[in-house]
Amino acid sequence: MEGKGESCIPIVSHQFLMKETNTVVRLRLSRGGRHKRPFYRIVAADSRMPRDGRYIEILGTYDPLKTPAAVSIKQERMIEWLKRGAQPSVTVHHLLHRAGVLKQLKDATAKV
Numbered sequence: 740m741e742g743k744g745e746s747c748i749p750i751v752s753h754q755f756l757m758k759e760t761n762t763v764v765r766l767r768l769s770r771g772g773r774h775k776r777p778f779y780r781i782v783a784a785d786s787r788m789p790r791d792g793r794y795i796e797i798l799g800t801y802d803p804l805k806t807p808a809a810v811s812i813k814q815e816r817m818i819e820w821l822k823r824g825a826q827p828s829v830t831v832h833h834l835l836h837r838a839g840v841l842k843q844l845k846d847a848t849a850k851v
Contacts, residue, residue: 762785762786762787763785763786763825763826764783764784764785764786764795764820764823764824764825764826765783765784765785765786765825765826765827765828766781766782766783766798766817766820766821766825766826766827766828766831767781767782767784767790767827767828767830767831768780768781768782768790768801768828768830768831769781769782769784769790769791769794770790770791771791776804777803777804778800778801778802778804779800779801779802779803780794780797780799780800780801781797781798781799781800781801781812781817781831781834782794782795782796782797782798783795783796783798783820783825786826796816796820798812798813798816798817798820799811799812799813799817801834810834810837810838812834812835812838812840814838814840814843817835817840818840818843818844818847821840821844822844822847822848
């Protein structure tokens with residue numbers, strides 16, 4: 740029975756409040772440009788965000804319409820994200836491989 744000034748507060752398990760959410764940072768492409776003229780930014784984004792949604796940092800650009808395709812990457816920042824455990828998408832993985840960033844990462848981790 741409730742008296743004056745008392746309220747019914749539901750009891751919540753402390754495990755629910757202490758639950759950690761493991762978010763994965765993905766290195767992926769975010770599309771820009773107009774209809775049939777794609778231009779992509781390589782971004783670090785939370786895996787739960789949509790393709791063109793909120794991102795953490797812009798790490799480079801990719802223009803597939805140029806011959807050959809133009810790729811510019813901030814290599815130092817990209818290596819830092821990869822060292823922290825960011826997971827590249829398949830397409831970004833191929834771009835990093837062609838740009839030589841993955842080889843730099845392998846050499847940098849071998850030195851340490």
